[in-house]
Amino acid sequence: MKNNSIKYIYIFSFFLLIGLTGCDDMLEAELPINELSSEVVYASDPTAEATINGIYQSMVTNTYYNSLHTILGQTSDELILKTQLSNVYTTNEMIDTDSSAGTMWTEFYKTIYNANNAIIGISGSKTLTPTKAKQWIAEAKFLRAYSYFYLTNLWGDVPLVLTTNIDETSLAPRNTQTEIYNQIILDLKEAATDLPADFSGYSAIRVRATKAAAQALLSRVYLYLGNWTEASDLATLVINDSSNYKIITGLTSTNSPFIADNKEAILQIPYSNVTYTYEGSALFSSSGTYMLRNGNTLFETGDARKTNWTGTTVAADGLTYTIPRKYKNSYTTTPVERSTILRLAELYLIRAEARVKLNDITGAQQDINVIRNRALLGNTTLTDSNQLLELIALERQRELFAENGHRWFDLKRTGKIDEVLSTTPGKIWASTDSLFPIPETARRSNPFLTQNLGYN
Template sequence: MKNISTKYTCIFSLFLVLGLTGCEEALEVELPRNQLSSKTVYTSDPTAEAAVNGIYQSMVADFYYNRIHSVLGQTADELVPTNGLATVYSSNEIQETDGTINTNWGELYKTIYNANNVIEGVTASTTLNVVKSKQWIAEAKFLRAYCFFYLTNLWGDVPLVLTTNVDVSALLPQSTQEAVYAQIVLDLTDASKDLPVDYNNYNNKRIRATKWAAETLLARVNLYLGKWSDAATHASAVINETGNYEITTGLSASNSPFIADNKESILQIPYFNVFYTYEGSSVFSTNGTLLLRKGNALFETGDARKTIWTVDIRNRTGVFLGIAPNKYKNGFGDSPSERSTPLRLAELYLIRAEARVRLNNITGAQEDINVIRNRALLGNTTLTDSNQLLDLIALERQREFFAENGHRWLDLKRTGKLDETLSVLPDKIWKSTDRLYPIPEAALRSNPFLNPTEGY
């Protein structure tokens, strides 16, 4: 970890500079060049605001808008390469030396470092606006929790880095997943109290965290922890915010949850100085480098998600190869503007549906499922059996979130269905320990207190 942590002081200053050049107005702050010293960052509101912006800009990295979709989708039963050639991810043969896994680990910890820097700097300052300070710390805690959520779900026990002090963080041992989740819940609970309740502070752009982003992640975390009542409560808190959020209906290229600042989006990651998305222009472009493994069989007849969110892929001679994800439509120069969307309202309905089944609220669960099905132009469910409803919710989650933020991989893990689902696929060399990614060799070399992931 030391070689990672020690370089972050330079990275953090770089992102402060980048924060001045973004095209998103809500992340633009005029910062004099002579104020870039870390000693003065937290002496004035404009420079502190730029530091907060730096956390978000550290998320404009490959993990957050590419690998979170493509790598996690391949290690699950979701995505396969169009060319038919297995990758280390689609075959689940990832090694500790894999450069992509090392980069993912580093990018998540880089964002955490930037968040810790803001928390420490703002907390120690005696000159900043008190109200703004609370919001900035809340934003940093939310983003730290978001990163730790993915770290612990991908790698299990991980170092719980809560400081910028390299002497402390460089040789931290792994914390248990229970401890990491406890910190996530603490950070999100704190953040929910002090984050804004709308986007007015952000020029009505949905590119920074609100109270409802924290509540959304709390709903997800409680679902993963099996705390059904808490999951339903947090989900309802967001769903009931009808002034801020509503499900996008009439799906089309110009009317989707991925359009910038649409009312289904809860948090989006902006692209600076460009108006296309990497998802639309590269990883899930109409070139179709990755196909949906289940293809057309995933969808019911008439499902609008199949019609609007996929594209047929054929080879040069016109032979049909399969369907590819095409949720993001922005190629280079396309419009309307889209953004990567890590949190959106549809997830809350399916979280609450699952929690309601567990709580034996069958009617409520049906209502939530039908919101998602009706948006996809499908009829209401008539199922009443709890197990059948849970299976339907899992299927609707797969249909709704395919190739999106690693949902399928994480769903299979949290429900204990990885082994039975992946072990039967002939192109996978599956073993139970593959449920966790290997801690990168570089991190193991730099920190002797880290233990290799079991099975690697």
């Protein structure tokens, strides 16, 4: 952590620059390209807002638009390479020197560091417009919570860093997952209070957090923690905000939840100066680098998600397999797409699961049917709680495949991971594989970082 902290002392001018190149019509300040002190950065509204935009823009990295999809897809039972060759992810034989996992760790903490920087700098400024300052702090808290959600679900106990003081961050020990979740919940509650209710202040561009983003992520957190009432209530707040959010129907290549600024999108990653995504142009291209392990049997006949969100490829063994193809744009101008990290369909599935746990069977059926009907499937007639939970898990696989690690986390949080992955072909599974190894580079820099069980 110490080396990374030193590196990011100079983050101000870097983020001001990339903040200006992304979300162009939201930023109009002309900023110097040389290094700026925090006093200068947080002295005026334009420069302070530029730093917040810069944090979002810094998320256009391999971690956010690649690794969260592919590494977690492979460590679960979801994705396998078209070549059908095994690797440390498909076999669950990761080691602490794995560079991709190490980069993920670094990128999450980079986001946290810069969120902390913004929170501290904006809070200490006496020259910013108070209402705007509150919003920017709320955005930084949301981004910090988002990063910690992934850190604790991938690595378990991790350092809880709420400062930019190098003396503290460089030797921070691991905090318990309970402590991490408590901070996530606190950040999201406070963020929801001060975030804007819609995108009007963001030029109608869905690349910065609104109140619904904080509520949606908090709903997910409560689902993971088994707080069913809170998960349901927060999902309902977003679902009922129909003027801003609505399920996309009639799925086509030009009408999907991954089109820029569509009504289902709650938050998207702000690519700058391009109209395509890495997911569509390279990661899940039409030729198919990754295949869905169970893609040929996952979908019901007539499922619009298979028709519109998948393709086919011939693998090394000469057989035809299903490939993920949710993002369509391959270096062309239309449709404009963005990597989507929060969308409304997940909220219906969260509420359906919470309602089953709360014995609201009718309500759960209604939510499941929203997702099934959008996929051109009939209503469920199931009334047994266990059967409904199995159906919800299946609909989550069908709806959220190859997105942001959902399948990996679902197996973990529902206690199914040992049962499923111990019988998945090609896996060398041990229960300790459910947590990633703490990166060797981080442990070498910080002697107080202990390693997860099952790793040297």
